[in-house]
Amino acid sequence: MLEGGRLLPHVSVSPSARQYLATRWPLATGRHLTIHVAELKVPCCIPFSPPEVRVGAPESPGDYTAAVDGDITIHIPKHLAAHQQALHIVLQGFGPFRSLAVEGWRPFGAADPPE
Numbered sequence: 494m495l496e497g498g499r500l501l502p503h504v505s506v507s508p509s510a511r512q513y514l515a516t517r518w519p520l521a522t523g524r525h526l527t528i529h530v531a532e533l534k535v536p537c538c539i540p541f542s543p544p545e546v547r548v549g550a551p552e553s554p555g556d557y558t559a560a561v562d563g564d565i566t567i568h569i570p571k572h573l574a575a576h577q578q579a580l581h582i583v584l585q586g587f588g589p590f591r592s593l594a595v596e597g598w599r600p601f602g603a604a605d606p607p608e
Contacts, residue, residue: 503579504569504581504582505562505580505582506582507581507582507583509584510593513584513591514548517548518548524564524565524566525549525566526546526567526568526582527547527551527568528567528569528570528580528582529544529546529570530544530570530572543595543598544570545594546593550568554568556570556571557571558571579597580596580598581596
């Protein structure tokens with residue numbers, strides 16, 4: 494996930510998401526974001542759920558690939574990182590209903606359409 498100390502282009506954090514996080518993290522703590530994908534166990538279909546962004550390090554770091562962007566460590570599930578999708582962590586919502594979200598995720602690891 495790191496190339497020459499820089500975050501690879503398929504994972505990024507928007508400026509508005511950084512600003513939102515800056516108001517919520519004490520300066521003395523480590524800055525970790527985890528992209529979490531819920532494991533759905535259903536017998537009738539192929540289970541998938543859109544990923545969500547959680548503030549903090551994952552409970553099982555061995556299941557994740559870590560990428561560092563400035564002072565933020567982003568933990569990506571290994572199976573999601575292997576798909577090489579262009580993921581972007583953004584701020585969504587308004588006022589007190591703002592939250593972080595992942596843009597660019599596609600079920601089953603479908604590649605981004607060519608430009």
